[in-house]
Amino acid sequence: MSGGYRQQPGASGGTTRKDGKRVAGKQAFPPPGSGGSRPKMSTRDLDFIPESVGGKEPQPAGSHIHDRVRTGTSVGKEMPLVDSNAKVTGQAWYGDDVRLPNEVIGKILRSPHHYAKIKSIDTSRVEALPGVLAVATGADSPHRFGVLPVTKDEHAMAVEKVRHVGDLVACVAAIDEATALEALNLFDVEWEVLEPVFDPKKGLEDADEPIHWRGKYHLAKTNVQKRVFQEFGDRSLVEKPHAASHGKWNMAGVHHGFTEPHAVVAHWDPNGRLQLYTPQQVPHYTHRALSTVLEVPMHQINVIRTFVGGGFGGKSDPFPHEMCAAILSRKSGRPVRITFDREEVYWINRGRHPSHIEVKMTADEDARISGFDIDALIDGGGFASFGHVTSYYNGVLATAPYELGSFHYTGARVWTNKPASGAMRGHGAVNTRCAVEVGLDEMAETMKVDPIDLRLANLLPPHSRTISGFRITSNGMREALEKVREGSNWDDKFRQLPLGKGIGIGCGFFISGSGLPIHWDPNRFPHATVHMQVDMDGGVTVHTGAADIGQGSTTAVAQVVSEVLALPIEMIHVRSHESDTSPVDLGSYSSRVTFMNANAAIRAALEIREQLLNAAWEILGYHPNNLVLNDRRIYYKHDPAIGVSYLKALHKAQEDKGALIASGAYRSPPMGGVHKGAAAGLAPAYSFSAYVAEVDVDVETGLIKCTNVWAAHDCGKALNPLAVKGQIIGSCHMGLGQVLSEKMVYGRTGHLQNPNLLDYKIPSVYEMPHVEPIIIESCDPEGPFGAKEAGEGPLLPILPAVVNAVYDAIGIRLRDLPLTPDVVFKGIEKALKASEHEDPTDLPSPRLTHGALQPTLVARAQEHKIRDKARQRTEDTSPYVNGVLFGFDPTIPLEDQVEGWRTATEPDPEQLAELGLAGRAWLKKEQRHMEGEN
Amino acid sequence: MVGSEHIEMIPAPENKIWSAEVNGTPVEVLAPSNAVLLDVLRDKVGTLGVKRGCDLGTCGCCTVMVDGAPRLSCLCLAGQVEGASIITVEGLADGAHLAPIQACFAEYGGSQCGFCTPGFLISAQALLNENDTPTDQDIACAIDGNLCRCTGYQQIIESIQGAAAIHRGEVAGPAPASDPHPDPHPEGPDEPNMPPGHAR
Ligand code: FES
Numbered sequence A: 001m002s003g004g005y006r007q008q009p010g011a012s013g014g015t016t017r018k019d020g021k022r023v024a025g026k027q028a029f030p031p032p033g034s035g036g037s038r039p040k041m042s043t044r045d046l047d048f049i050p051e052s053v054g055g056k057e058p059q060p061a062g063s064h065i066h067d068r069v070r071t072g073t074s075v076g077k078e079m080p081l082v083d084s085n086a087k088v089t090g091q092a093w094y095g096d097d098v099r100l101p102n103e104v105i106g107k108i109l110r111s112p113h114h115y116a117k118i119k120s121i122d123t124s125r126v127e128a129l130p131g132v133l134a135v136a137t138g139a140d141s142p143h144r145f146g147v148l149p150v151t152k153d154e155h156a157m158a159v160e161k162v163r164h165v166g167d168l169v170a171c172v173a174a175i176d177e178a179t180a181l182e183a184l185n186l187f188d189v190e191w192e193v194l195e196p197v198f199d200p201k202k203g204l205e206d207a208d209e210p211i212h213w214r215g216k217y218h219l220a221k222t223n224v225q226k227r228v229f230q231e232f233g234d235r236s237l238v239e240k241p242h243a244a245s246h247g248k249w250n251m252a253g254v255h256h257g258f259t260e261p262h263a264v265v266a267h268w269d270p271n272g273r274l275q276l277y278t279p280q281q282v283p284h285y286t287h288r289a290l291s292t293v294l295e296v297p298m299h300q301i302n303v304i305r306t307f308v309g310g311g312f313g314g315k316s317d318p319f320p321h322e323m324c325a326a327i328l329s330r331k332s333g334r335p336v337r338i339t340f341d342r343e344e345v346y347w348i349n350r351g352r353h354p355s356h357i358e359v360k361m362t363a364d365e366d367a368r369i370s371g372f373d374i375d376a377l378i379d380g381g382g383f384a385s386f387g388h389v390t391s392y393y394n395g396v397l398a399t400a401p402y403e404l405g406s407f408h409y410t411g412a413r414v415w416t417n418k419p420a421s422g423a424m425r426g427h428g429a430v431n432t433r434c435a436v437e438v439g440l441d442e443m444a445e446t447m448k449v450d451p452i453d454l455r456l457a458n459l460l461p462p463h464s465r466t467i468s469g470f471r472i473t474s475n476g477m478r479e480a481l482e483k484v485r486e487g488s489n490w491d492d493k494f495r496q497l498p499l500g501k502g503i504g505i506g507c508g509f510f511i512s513g514s515g516l517p518i519h520w521d522p523n524r525f526p527h528a529t530v531h532m533q534v535d536m537d538g539g540v541t542v543h544t545g546a547a548d549i550g551q552g553s554t555t556a557v558a559q560v561v562s563e564v565l566a567l568p569i570e571m572i573h574v575r576s577h578e579s580d581t582s583p584v585d586l587g588s589y590s591s592r593v594t595f596m597n598a599n600a601a602i603r604a605a606l607e608i609r610e611q612l613l614n615a616a617w618e619i620l621g622y623h624p625n626n627l628v629l630n631d632r633r634i635y636y637k638h639d640p641a642i643g644v645s646y647l648k649a650l651h652k653a654q655e656d657k658g659a660l661i662a663s664g665a666y667r668s669p670p671m672g673g674v675h676k677g678a679a680a681g682l683a684p685a686y687s688f689s690a691y692v693a694e695v696d697v698d699v700e701t702g703l704i705k706c707t708n709v710w711a712a713h714d715c716g717k718a719l720n721p722l723a724v725k726g727q728i729i730g731s732c733h734m735g736l737g738q739v740l741s742e743k744m745v746y747g748r749t750g751h752l753q754n755p756n757l758l759d760y761k762i763p764s765v766y767e768m769p770h771v772e773p774i775i776i777e778s779c780d781p782e783g784p785f786g787a788k789e790a791g792e793g794p795l796l797p798i799l800p801a802v803v804n805a806v807y808d809a810i811g812i813r814l815r816d817l818p819l820t821p822d823v824v825f826k827g828i829e830k831a832l833k834a835s836e837h838e839d840p841t842d843l844p845s846p847r848l849t850h851g852a853l854q855p856t857l858v859a860r861a862q863e864h865k866i867r868d869k870a871r872q873r874t875e876d877t878s879p880y881v882n883g884v885l886f887g888f889d890p891t892i893p894l895e896d897q898v899e900g901w902r903t904a905t906e907p908d909p910e911q912l913a914e915l916g917l918a919g920r921a922w923l924k925k926e927q928r929h930m931e932g933e934n
Numbered sequence B: 001m002v003g004s005e006h007i008e009m010i011p012a013p014e015n016k017i018w019s020a021e022v023n024g025t026p027v028e029v030l031a032p033s034n035a036v037l038l039d040v041l042r043d044k045v046g047t048l049g050v051k052r053g054c055d056l057g058t059c060g061c062c063t064v065m066v067d068g069a070p071r072l073s074c075l076c077l078a079g080q081v082e083g084a085s086i087i088t089v090e091g092l093a094d095g096a097h098l099a100p101i102q103a104c105f106a107e108y109g110g111s112q113c114g115f116c117t118p119g120f121l122i123s124a125q126a127l128l129n130e131n132d133t134p135t136d137q138d139i140a141c142a143i144d145g146n147l148c149r150c151t152g153y154q155q156i157i158e159s160i161q162g163a164a165a166i167h168r169g170e171v172a173g174p175a176p177a178s179d180p181h182p183d184p185h186p187e188g189p190d191e192p193n194m195p196p197g198h199a200r
């Protein structure tokens, strides 16, 4: 251990006099940091270094550009979340755990009416109550905000009218909760009650007083917030179908059901800056909205994301109560804490849209899917929230993983006087996906083929384009289907189980990060930025705005940095809580964090790595190409004894400039078409999944129990298999809730009847089946180390898998979700009436004898498997677009080959008459086109 | 909070001294005589690890151990447990030493967002105190009052089984979490372990 730091450069080692005293000025400096507490460098973990760079990690899907910086340190290893110790000791601080000195309690007055004008609010009695420190109403916050820049329709508190029961009317801050609650009783509000709308179908019609008014863009006088029309492909293909399926679905609204109720603490500090603590998935939106509402520049606001007790999309809007807390704190001069009770959580909602979905599909004589025809009417509740996007997602996210002859989608989102729907895990894709997958099952039935083979013979290959122009890169769909077929013993069970027992398949397709950062031009700013700093002590501080909501984004970022720099994960410190210190980031939604932030983090880490290697070059005299990073040490490739510790290299690198600083950014490549709405659903990569579910159905009571699930998900590369499995199982849980028990129940009077966790049925441990998570690694060329999302996509397939399994068990197609016993039993009763049986236990169980098409499909699937493998490994790089299966040439634009190949975003006049339910929104005109008609 | 009828303010109940043993330490706090245990623990005692998910006895986040048995603190008046020994999530670890159940929740992915975790830990610890060879069914029984929206329970059950193995002595327990032991090689590793295939 020589060569330490000396006080006087160049001086010889400290000398000791005969009497044992050291000579002054010659002591070694204490070392400024340490390289960790393990004394020895560990050996390179070849099991986690890819084959392509000399390791032993198999790469069936080919190599990756990040392979060369793999060090075998963290990536691909099962790791506990880096913040798990805080969570298991109770030290993690969630919204309501922020207790500032001198805090006061805020409470919100909520509307008792579904729809009403506020004629006046008298707050004098409130203000007179001793202990009340501040009162605010809509008059204090005239500015609109909303999560999407195109649909800002919310206020901190109702300005003119309330739009649903539970809408915010006023708020109050008082010295304690009891006083604040009492104060709520003292508001005198004069109402003018208006005629509410609850049924989304009614929302399509003209109303006396539409819930919002969009001026010249308003659609007649309806409550339609957004309508979408999209048509691609060759519509003539659907004319003479060989097989068809037609289903009308009714899907109830569901709620995220996160365990932590919303809470917020606002504090105007003595410098006049707002410090706002909130469990947010997207602190940046809140930041923007606060700035607008409070009329304060953004840099005067610090949004501090607390730990988030579950989000799932439900904590990604900027919320009115966040504005209320800030307003109250500004007025009272004291920190204000507002915490919701469970009921309030349901009033703010933002759950999955209640939907009416109609899906028609057709297949031709070769069992190719000639057309999807989807119509989705979604109930948006009182505000827009993410609804603009949801309206698109309900259609466009069904354009893969299958190759389609044509695609037709009409969607409409309407305002109703209910709590607002918004984004929820699997945003917009879940309901249609369920309808589509069940339709495929039905078509397979009529064609007498196995539904898995039907899918396998119609998949888009890797590196292809969907019919809507989405660019698919890696694609593990085929492998996922094969794995679940094998794991579940499908071929021995499907259509062979006794009555009451069933097995079903479902697939999923989801975006891995939205291609469009909705608040800015992707050509001007990157999607994600990560800063990194390494100082003398050797620890690496990573600043990112990625919001860890339990999915483990902090861990993912720490892991990739640890991997690149070959440092133990304890040496990586991710700071992501404060907007003051973290770069602007879009937060956790649309499954973007792993893909975008980890990519940005890798870039920053690469810069640091280069500086370290250059320093080591100076010390060792070997070019960085010949140096290896491994566990806090850099050494010569051919002789590990020639090396330098990480810390020494770091200090060398710091000599001239102090702490090493780097910044990395991620921006998605340009992609997608140019038609209206082309950006919706566009993503730098897509995840694929296939599930098989097994159910028991009690034919006498209608009770369904899901017993087993084989869940294969293509996440590109599992950075942390433990977390990926957790996401898969958790997604199953949430999807099972939606398909079997969860439902926001609105009564005849439009009132939400179950705003609590007793009547809103989230599956408990007893309802959970055994889930076998199967990770598929398709190694995405642009993902960080090949990774794609794993947080939302895995939810999609569970719904159709269960619905299809129920059919396999009892031979009845049910299309009302959730499949609660009463729904199932009604179906059974109907089936009994239609048959000659009286006893439900006599119902026939569906059986399958393969038809003539089956061998065709198997042969085609086999052929495609070879094609896909070559494309996945980029041995075949020829272009492939949706349509090749139908005989088109991928190198010539399809429009030029086929008469009638369409890309349309508005219906032709002659189509108007045949549009579906939501399509009817196209019968109306926007106000600006209605001149003189009123 | 929705509704227009006026409810007269209940005259503030008198404050009383509430005493109990929380996590092994005697505490005395001044609290309203009708206070709910959850409020007292969070607002007066300061054990913020006890979470409020619903206030209605439906989520289990607020579970604490009262004289060894798990109990929903949101459904319990503080007065009912006056003088009892209460253990919250903060009382599970022994100093810097995580309890096996805590270490296993971290290791097996039993905690994602972590909000439900304190409740699960207490329910699980209460089970393990009685039974260190639980079947999965026993575990389901012990945690059926706890709701988790993130994990789908499977990894929670694995965590509890992992901790049970430690309780049985089959596997070594967790190491101290933040033991500030001196660093034997302050400058980082200088002696390489030869990577295979790279020996001189
Ligand atoms: S807070 Fe006690 S059970 Fe939910």
Ligand code: FES
Pocket: A259, A309, A310, A550, B110, B111, B112, B113, B114, B115, B116, B117, B147, B148, B149, B150, B151
């Ligand atoms: S870990 Fe989030 S609710 Fe259980």
